[in-house]
Amino acid sequence: MDQHWTIQRVPAADGAEIVLHSTGAGPGLVVVHGGGVTIEMYRRTARRLADRFTVHLYNRRGRADAAARAEPYDGEQDIDDLAALLAHTGAGNVIGHSGGGFIALRAAARRLPIARLALYDAAVQVDGIGSYRWLPAARQAADAGDIARAMAIVGAGVHTESASSRLPLALRIAMCKLFLRTPIGRTMGELLPTTLDETALIHRFDGPPGQWAGVQAEVLLASGADGPPYWPPTNEALAAVMPHARTLVVPRANHDALNRAPKHLIDALAEFFLSPVSSEPTHP
Structure with a gap:
């Protein structure tokens, strides 16, 4: 029902x-x-x-x-x-x-x-637990319109426990291009600049x-x-x-x-x- x-x-x-x-x-x-x-x-x-x-x-x-x-x-x-x-x-x-x-x-x-x-x-x-060193590279890619690359960088930076985070960047980008064809992937891709803005704010509150x-x-x-x-x-x-x-x-x-x-x-x-x-x- x-x-x-x-x-x-x-x-x-x-x-x-x-x-x-x-x-x-x-x-x-x-x-x-x-x-x-x-x-x-x-x-x-x-x-x-x-x-x-x-x-x-x-x-x-x-x-x-x-x-x-x-x-x-x-x-x-x-x-x-x-x-x-x-x-x-x-x-x-x-x-x-x-x-x-x-x-x-x-x-x-x-x-x-x-x-x-x-x-x-x-x-x-x-106190710096959980590194955000990946954020500038992800922002640069997103600003250039390369959402698959930005998503690959974010995914590896956030999901450090995942085996996919240790794959070569080119392979991760290819996987993200496939993911962007799915409904949830399209949503996440469209919202990625918003997500990066929020991530930057979270990082500014580190302490x-x-x-x-x-x-x-x-x-x-x-x-x-x-x-x-x-x-x-x-x-x-x-x-x-x-x-x-x-x-x-x-x-x-x-x-x-x-x-x-x-x-x-x-x-x-x-x-x-x-x-x-x-x-x-x-x-x-």
Whole structure:
């Protein structure tokens, strides 16, 4: 049976509309999607949580049915949009994935009314863990219109655990050209300049974990056991400074596990969000 979705148009702080896709019943849960993709990658996750939560998906600016993104990109609009959605839905639960995890963490640091925050492979750089040395080369290729080359550079830089990251660049470019012929590949290719802007912002926030110590929400810092090796130590560093945080390494999971929504990950997220909040977040 098809999942029932409701569509709402929520006013943003700048007068634009945020298109909210919601399904399920129960406590509200807002998903902040990763870079390079749209909410279509998260509908399976929403369906598998919908028996316990009202799950809210929305495309971040510059994607699909979302309004245009302000330039130059500084992430502030993303935080404002999340604030508008939390106010509209009354949800206190947030999931952030990859680049969306960075946005969600910044929002929690601003003391938005987030009671529980689950981050999966959040793209947060701490003390240089996880190198971004590949970013200038990827930007140069993208600016030159060579999206396959840029995508090959990004893929090897992000997915250091993958055997394909150690293949010769020419072979990786050929693989990316094939990938760009697929629907998800075309989407990721079209959004690659946006993704690189977000990556540059994440890199500018590199620094000691103490900059995130003010996050008062209950935080689950999750990563995949089969994913890039830099996320577990990053999460441990963050958990050491946040007053209500813990880490979780998910077995048999890599970076896209949140999209694939295996039962053991969905159950772990549900358990986290349904557990009692030990401390109410403080707000300005």
